[in-house]
Amino acid sequence: MSNSDSRVILGSRVDATSYADACDRIQAWATTQTSCYIVAANVHVVMTAHWQPAYQQVVNGAALVTPDGMPLVWALRSLGVVAQSRVYGPDLMAAWCSRAAAIGLPIYLYGGTEAMLEKLQSFLQTRFPGLSIAGSHAPPFRPLSPAEEAADVERIRQSGATVVFVGLGCPKQEEWMARQQGKLPAVAIGVGAAFSFYSGEVKQAPRWMMGVGLEWLYRFVAEPRRLWQRYLVNNPAFIVLFGCQWLGWRNGQFFGKHRQV
DSSP states (O other), rough: OOOOOEETTTTTEEEOOHHHHHHHHHHHHHTTTOEEEEEEEEHHHHHHHHHHHHHHHHHHSSSSEEEOOOOHHHHHHTTTTTOOOOOOOOHHHHHHHHHHHTTTOOOOEEEHHHHHOOOOHHHHHHTTTOEEEEEOOOSSSSSSOOHHHHHHHHHHHTTTTTEEEEEEOOHHHHHHHHHTTTTTTSEEEEEETHHHHHSEEEEEEEHHHTTHHHHHHHHHHHHHHHHHHHHHTHHHHHHHHHHHHHHHHHHHHHHHHHHHH
C-alpha cells in the first residue's frame, strides 16, 4: 500500500522513512479521513510475521511500516537504504502529538488500563500543551466479542479523532488495526510499549543502549519471564535468517553487475 522506498525483510515490507516524513504522511491521511494503519516493526514483529503468514499479510497491508528496532535499521542499510535511521514507535507518537497540538487534530488512546490511560493523558497534555485528546478506552484483556469491538469502533468514530494510538501489544494491536481498516475514518498507529513508558509504569532503556541496539537486553533484564522467548529465540533466528537473505541479495547484486558487463 505504501509508495515509499521499501525493502522486504524475511517476507515483511519495511519502509524507508523518517519522523518528519511519517508525520507528513499521517497528516495527509488524517486530514482526508483516510482509513489506514501504521506498524512500527521490530525483530519481534518481523519474526512473528515470518512464523505466521496471516500476520505477515496484516503487516504488509499497512500504509506505512517503520523500522522501529535498530536491527531493522541495520538491515535496511545493508540492503541499500544507506541513510536510514530509526523510527521508533514511542518517539513517533511524541512527534505526532507535537504536530497534532500545533495543527489542531484530535487523537484517541486505545489500550492499556484505565489507570495507565489517566497517567498517559496527564503526561501528554503536560508535554504537548494544546493537544486535543478526543477520548480513551481500555478494553478488557480477553478477546472481545464482535459486538464489543463494534461498540469500541463506534465510540472512536463518535469522538471525531483523526489519529488513534493503539497500545495492545504485538500481534494483537496490528490485527485489531487491520480489522478496522475501512470501518474507522482515521489513522491507527500501533505503538505498543509507548503507553507503558509515557504513563511511567515501565522505565525506558537509556538512549545510548537504544542507539547501539541493546534496548532488548535492558528490557529482558527488567522482565525476563515475560520476554525471554521474544529475545532468546527470535533474535538469534533473525540473525541467521536475515544473514541468509542478505547473502542471497549480495550474490544477486554481484552476478547482476557481472551479467551487465
